[in-house]
Amino acid sequence: MMIQEDEATVSFDSLRDEPYFTWxxxxxxxxxxxxxxxxxxxxxxxxxxxxxxxxxxxxxxQLAFFRYNVLQIWITPNMFSPEALNxxxxxxxxxxxxxxxxxxxxxxxxxxxxxxGVNVAIQAGTRLDTLQxxxxxxxxxxxxxxxxxxKALSMRLWDYWTKAIPExxxxxxxxxxxGGCMEEGxxxxxxxxxxxxxxxxxxxNNPKAKVDFTTWHFFGWGPDFTYYEYNxxxxxxxxxEYLMSKLDQFPADTIFGIELNDFTSxxxxxxxxxxxxxxxxxxxxxxxxxxxxxxxxxxxVTEGEGWINHHYKVPQILAARDIEARFPISGGITYTMxxxxxLLNQFASAEAYWNPQLPVSSxxxxxxxxxxGTSEERLRKVFPLFQVAPMVGxxxxxxxxxxxxxxxxxxxxxxxxxxxxxxxxxEHPRFEIMPTPAGYVNELLxxxxxxxxxxxxGSDVAQCREFVHAQPAxxxxxxxxxxxxxxxxxxxxxxxxxxxxxQELLDEIQKMxxxxxxxEYRAKHYQVFxxxxxxxxxxxxxxxxxxxxxxxxxxxxxxxxxxxxxxxxQ
Numbered sequence: 001m002m003i004q005e006d007e008a009t010v011s012f013d014s015l016r017d018e019p020y021f022t023w024x025x026x027x028x029x030x031x032x033x034x035x036x037x038x039x040x041x042x043x044x045x046x047x048x049x050x051x052x053x054x055x056x057x058x059x060x061x062q063l064a065f066f067r068y069n070v071l072q073i074w075i076t077p078n079m080f081s082p083e084a085l086n087x088x089x090x091x092x093x094x095x096x097x098x099x100x101x102x103x104x105x106x107x108x109x110x111x112x113x114x115x116x117g118v119n120v121a122i123q124a125g126t127r128l129d130t131l132q133x134x135x136x137x138x139x140x141x142x143x144x145x146x147x148x149x150x151k152a153l154s155m156r157l158w159d160y161w162t163k164a165i166p167e168x169x170x171x172x173x174x175x176x177x178x179g180g181c182m183e184e185g186x187x188x189x190x191x192x193x194x195x196x197x198x199x200x201x202x203x204x205n206n207p208k209a210k211v212d213f214t215t216w217h218f219f220g221w222g223p224d225f226t227y228y229e230y231n232x233x234x235x236x237x238x239x240x241e242y243l244m245s246k247l248d249q250f251p252a253d254t255i256f257g258i259e260l261n262d263f264t265s266x267x268x269x270x271x272x273x274x275x276x277x278x279x280x281x282x283x284x285x286x287x288x289x290x291x292x293x294x295x296x297x298x299x300x301v302t303e304g305e306g307w308i309n310h311h312y313k314v315p316q317i318l319a320a321r322d323i324e325a326r327f328p329i330s331g332g333i334t335y336t337m338x339x340x341x342x343l344l345n346q347f348a349s350a351e352a353y354w355n356p357q358l359p360v361s362s363x364x365x366x367x368x369x370x371x372x373g374t375s376e377e378r379l380r381k382v383f384p385l386f387q388v389a390p391m392v393g394x395x396x397x398x399x400x401x402x403x404x405x406x407x408x409x410x411x412x413x414x415x416x417x418x419x420x421x422x423x424x425x426x427e428h429p430r431f432e433i434m435p436t437p438a439g440y441v442n443e444l445l446x447x448x449x450x451x452x453x454x455x456x457x458g459s460d461v462a463q464c465r466e467f468v469h470a471q472p473a474x475x476x477x478x479x480x481x482x483x484x485x486x487x488x489x490x491x492x493x494x495x496x497x498x499x500x501x502x503q504e505l506l507d508e509i510q511k512m513x514x515x516x517x518x519x520e521y522r523a524k525h526y527q528v529f530x531x532x533x534x535x536x537x538x539x540x541x542x543x544x545x546x547x548x549x550x551x552x553x554x555x556x557x558x559x560x561x562x563x564x565x566x567x568x569x570q
Contacts, residue, residue, distance in 0.1 A: 021353040023295045023331030025070035026063055026346060028339050032078050032139060033395050033536050036308055036525045038338035042097060043078040044532040045090040056101050058434040064108040065432035066350035071105055072113040072172060072333060077140050080121040080157045095164045102167025115172035117179030118194050119143045125150050128178055138535040140178040145194055146185050158198050162205040171202050172212035180220015188218035188239025192246050203251060214257035214297050230263040231279060237265050240284050256288050257297040282327060289328035296324055299335035302345040306392035307547055308338060308525055310447060312384045314348045314360050321356035340434055341443055344383060370431035378419050385412040388451060396539040399546030410455040417448040454551035457512055460505050461552025467502045484556050514556045518544050
């Protein structure tokens with residue numbers, strides 16, 4: 001480099017900066033059952049958790065700064081209701097918001113991509129919870145391609161929405177989850193054929209829009225579909241073979257979303273982050289990629305579904321991108337159901353799409369310096385500590401058998417809190433992000449304090465249960481079946497130091513006010529389900545009580561307690 005008084009000259013042989021992957025998408029899962037305070041409310045006709053236009057613009061600015069070029073959003077089954085054809089309310093809000101998002105995103109070099117199950121709906125067709133396989137999944141329905149009226153409704157809805165939002169540059173077709181058709185006469189091939197019909201509607205209404213066909217192990221299609229044995233009777237194999245036979249009927253600019261492992265009969269490809277299914281699709285990817293762009297749709301790499309965490313998946317993201325870079329794959333998705341909070345995974349995925357060979361340390365150093373103005377090691381080490389709660393899949397799924405280590409989590413949260421509180425975060429960070437650095441830190445501190453409270457509760461409850469279990473009347477009971485009413489009964493039979501200690505623990509637990517804790521947790525994260533009651537609202541107690549149960553919250557949920565079947569405030 002030569003520097004003179006009024007100019008500088010740099011000499012180099014070559015300079016190249018380009019992304020390894022050309023299709024770099026963030027996918028927001030805003031579905032009816034995944035709604036939370038970090039997710040934009042696009043479907044419920046209340047202001048709770050809605051993002052104003054300026055917030056959407058700020059989020060898109062963040063994506064552009066991170067160098068994404070696709071914003072994929074679930075156009076949820078709620079929008080595929082017969083009522084949508086009449087417009088009004090939430091339907092118009094969704095339309096107008098997406099039109100604004102699409103226009104602004106285009107200015108920032110980002111294409112709006114709306115994705116939905118090809119035949120999923122609500123308020124029409126067959127309810128999924130009438131089928132044994134989906135008995136715990138309320139609200140959603142499927143429109144059967146075997147019934148002329150239902151199929152016609154499905155096509156009218158696709159026609160309506162593809163006309164209503166011309167700013168959409170990509171329409172992604174998804175097999176199910178929810179959706180699909182398990183009737184006789186429905187097969188994975190039916191999904192392909194139905195998608196071709198929808199593709200013709202899309203191209204008729206917006207010739208410039210591209211279609212993105214996603215295989216996702218042909219979820220829900222065929223009477224032999226079942227969970228965990230997805231390739232029963234070679235169902236997935238048959239789906240891919242049928243797709244290949246119809247490939248030339250898709251428009252030349254069609255994009256295909258295919259998992260590297262998708263439950264075929266081929267030997268699986270091993271690699272951290274893409275092990276959701278066995279069964280390689282490499283031979284199909286290789287053939288399809290000769291004429292079409294192929295991307296993966298790996299939602300487990302970043303977040304997955306379920307309880308709210310600040311996720312740390314940087315090593316898994318890099319490992320997945322490293323594996324994918326060995327195949328003719330053009331990119332993938334960064335799944336999120338908490339887009340205003342889980343910034344680290346969004347940044348890490350973007351960096352890995354640009355350069356899948358980056359080390360974890362480079363990403364963490366750039367991230368912390370770009371947002372907090374410092375990349376000191378103690379701060380970088382905080383983020384893995386927030387990966388606390390397990391992934392539960394469906395948000396309202398049955399609570400997993402989770403036994404957190406209270407002592408370890410408490411130590412980690414106290415350490416993290418001390419480090420975060422010592423930061424002097426910049427008002428204007430180098431990174432262009434939607435939340436302010438101070439707001440981001442406050443949310444991290446919220447989880448520090450939440451888990452500190454929960455771990456103290458869990459530790460006290462565990463000790464209480466041990467004291468009670470030692471009494472002859474309760475020795476045959478399982479520890480987890482001992483509740484506060486049992487502890488109060490045991491007090492009358494105890495003497496001396498054990499009685500004093502148990503009373504002390506019970507006093508501490510009552511001071512914590514578990515009912516209040518649950519109510520505050522519910523209001524912060526899930527208030528929209530109360531402001532706009534749906535069938536999912538009835539499942540809130542299971543969600544909240546299930547999370548707290550891992551920390552002894554069920555101790556106060558005994559017979560006669562107000563918390564037995566609901567969090568406080570209901």
